[in-house]
Amino acid sequence: GAVVSQHPSRVICKSGTSVKIECRSLDFQATTMFWYRQFPKQSLMLMATSNEGSKATYEQGVEKDKFLINHASLTLSTLTVTSAHPEDSSFYICSARDLREGRYEQYFGPGTRLTVT
Amino acid sequence: LAKTTQPISMDSYEGQEVNITCSHNNIATNDYITWYQQFPSQGPRFIIQGYKTKVTNEVASLFIPADRKSSTLSLPRVSLSDTAVYYCLVGDAWGTGTASKLTFGTGTRLQVTL
Numbered sequence: 001g002a003v004v005s006q007h008p009s010r011v012i013c014k015s016g017t018s019v020k021i022e023c024r025s026l027d028f029q030a031t032t033m034f035w036y037r038q039f040p041k042q043s044l045m046l047m048a049t050s051n052e053g054s055k056a057t058y059e060q061g062v063e064k065d066k067f068l069i070n071h072a073s074l075t076l077s078t079l080t081v082t083s084a085h086p087e088d089s090s091f092y093i094c095s096a097r098d099l100r101e102g103r104y105e106q107y108f109g110p111g112t113r114l115t116v117t
Numbered sequence: 118l119a120k121t122t123q124p125i126s127m128d129s130y131e132g133q134e135v136n137i138t139c140s141h142n143n144i145a146t147n148d149y150i151t152w153y154q155q156f157p158s159q160g161p162r163f164i165i166q167g168y169k170t171k172v173t174n175e176v177a178s179l180f181i182p183a184d185r186k187s188s189t190l191s192l193p194r195v196s197l198s199d200t201a202v203y204y205c206l207v208g209d210a211w212g213t214g215t216a217s218k219l220t221f222g223t224g225t226r227l228q229v230t231l
Contacts, residue, residue: 004160006160034218034219036221043204043221043222043223043224044161044204044221045221046218046219046220046221049218091158093160093161095160095161095219105151105163105166106151106163106208106219107163108153108160108161108162108163109160110159110160111158111159111160113158
């Protein structure tokens with residue numbers, strides 16, 4: 001199946017700093033990517049929809065100024081957690097849809113573990 | 118967006134067939150049903166997807182009744198390595214952008230033992 005990668009796989013940062021997480025579709029182009037957050041033993045929560053060449057659409061309750069999303073190309077979306085705080089520590093997962101003819105699957109990256117100290 | 122309901126957890130012995138049922142009463146005409154598997158600290162992995170009737174691949178089968186208000190993921194002869202959380206999602210496969218976003222429910226935590 002299609003492959004989605006994330007970098008870094010884990011990151012530790014100090015409170016107040018910003019962290020950038022990259023999401024790439026490796027063998028297909030994705031006009032739309034999605035960012036999720038998952039706390040321990042909980043389900044994935046959709047944060048935002050990232051659209052190539054336009055502004056991201058954020059879910060209710062997600063601060064767009066804190067979680068900056070940039071979908072710079074058809075294979076890359078980035079999530080920047082600005083002025084991170086310990087409560088932002090979580091597992092961040094991106095996904096992308098493979099819209100090649102006959103395909104409707106959505107593929108997920110391996111996730112990025114963010115720890116804010 | 119169609120909401121899904123699944124059992125919170127299930128237990129099985131190795132070698133048994135496991136059936137996980139998901140209800141999605143307000144599924145829309147354009148919605149596909151997709152099942153994902155997630156291990157701890159990993160992203161969800163695509164298992165199977167279907168629109169109606171039955172779909173089978175090398176790892177699972179998906180049964181969808183005519184009214185499409187529910188679906189059943191069938192895992193034949195589970196092993197210890199199938200211990201994971203299984204999510205049922207419905208979404209607009211033809212849509213793009215926000216129309217195609219998938220919302221996760223609570224999922225079913227499957228525990229397989231010897």
